[in-house]
Amino acid sequence: MARLAERHSVDVTILVPDYWENVWSNNLVVAWQPQIEENGRFRVKPLPVTHVSEGTQYLFKSVDAGLRQLQPDVIYVVQEELSRVLWQMLIYRKMWTSQAKLLFFSWNNLRILPVTWKQRLVWWSVRRCTDLAIAGNSEVKQVIQRAGYQKSVIVQTEIGIDETVFKPNPVIRARKRTELQL
Numbered sequence: 373m374a375r376l377a378e379r380h381s382v383d384v385t386i387l388v389p390d391y392w393e394n395v396w397s398n399n400l401v402v403a404w405q406p407q408i409e410e411n412g413r414f415r416v417k418p419l420p421v422t423h424v425s426e427g428t429q430y431l432f433k434s435v436d437a438g439l440r441q442l443q444p445d446v447i448y449v450v451q452e453e454l455s456r457v458l459w460q461m462l463i464y465r466k467m468w469t470s471q472a473k474l475l476f477f478s479w480n481n482l483r484i485l486p487v488t489w490k491q492r493l494v495w496w497s498v499r500r501c502t503d504l505a506i507a508g509n510s511e512v513k514q515v516i517q518r519a520g521y522q523k524s525v526i527v528q529t530e531i532g533i534d535e536t537v538f539k540p541n542p543v544i545r546a547r548k549r550t551e552l553q554l
Contacts, residue, residue, distance in 0.1 A: 373421075386415060386445070387417050388416060388417070389432075392404040392405075393424050400548075405418075427549040431460050436464055439465065440468040443474055446472060446474065447473070449474070449476045450476075452478045453476060453495060453516065454484070454486060458498060464498050466501070474502045476506070477505075477506045477507075479509075482518075484519035502523065503524075505524070506526055
């Protein structure tokens with residue numbers, strides 16, 4: 373994203389949870405706490421969220437998540453179609469920046485099954501109020517389309533990783549292997 377901002381002279385601001393937890397097997401908790409970053413036209417802005425350990429169920433604790441000030445042309449939500457934060461961005465876009473295009477990313481290659489009335493309302497809103505879906509593979513694209521999404525769905529198979537953060541560390545690996553009795 374930083375290269376996109378630099379190469380195409382566009383402003384890119386990424387809104388991220390200010391704290392995040394993933395709980396893995398054997399109750400291993402991996403926590404992530406991003407820092408504010410400003411590098412020319414590229415910015416990372418951590419914001420407080422609810423439900424930090426519940427995957428797609430978090431919400432930004434903000435009345436506008438900064439959209440009122442940012443006035444973006446594109447809002448790209450990297451959360452699946454039934455996530456609370458995607459619904460929050462649908463509402464915030466309508467309130468604060470209605471001209472922005474709203475995209476979402478999904479890895480859901482099973483099926484879209486809105487069970488509760490809230491999930492049905494979210495899926496109804498997503499189908500009508502987003503502008504584009506980005507699928508992690510062609511199966512995800514088929515799932516989204518079979519569930520009634522009639523707008524464009526593109527496939528993006530590679531999203532990349534930050535190799536300065538995610539790199540082998542033999543000391544940590546040995547300690548975790550001992551902890552997990554591997």
